[in-house]
Amino acid sequence: MTQTLSGKVAFVTGGGRGIGAAIVRRLAREGATVAFTYQSSTAAANELAAEVAAAGGRSIALQADVADAASLTRAIDSIAQQLGKIDILVNNAGVLLLGTLDDFSLEDFDKTLAINVRAAFVAAKAAVPHMGQGGRIINIGSCNAERMPFPGGSAYAMSKSALQGLVQGLARDLGHKGITVNNVQPGPTNTDMNPEVGDFAEAMHGIMALQRHAHPDEIAAMVAYVAGPEAGFVTGASLTIDGGFNA
Structure with missing residues (x-):
């Protein structure tokens, strides 16, 4: 395989497990040196770094609260x-807290905003001074930005x-620097936080x-x-990959 990201440095938040870990593996396989944050899963983060090294890649695990x-x-x-x-920033860290208006606390509302939105802005603000022409900022959003088909997800969808x-605005702000800014919006994805089996999964599959x-x-x-060179003209976009969840 041609290593399209050879010589690049990527920074991935929340890269210790799930989608984040898959992103770390893939970017490293494409030739990038990948730094990734984790909050509490030290053993999993170290295991991932060792796995990347065993496959011939390079990664660095850092404990940080986004x-x-x-x-x-x-x-x-x-x-x-x-x-x-830093050539590539992937804002992957996120939290899914559910509850209807009656029982969703302000603390959970603030936590949702702090991790899912504010951290992406903070990371971009910190990374851009270290980026040159052709830099990439990629946020991991959700298909729920456009469709929330069950109760209890209002704060998450928001x-x-x-x-x-944020992506549309930052794309305008950073276009003159040659930096692209985009969302990748997954649908239901098989991780320990959202397993493919169970009643809730079956309900989601029914609308996909x-x-x-x-x-x-x-x-x-x-x-x-x-993140790669072929997407140099893609910016300000929200790219949905959801198996037809929103179709």
């Missing part, structure tokens, strides 16, 4: 100082919709054109495309 702007900024600055630059506006969950590698493939 809801803490200072912590996230320090992590990005430290990688830029160590590796000389947070992912906010990323659409392809009645299954995505594999995390399928989402990572879309991210690798947007």
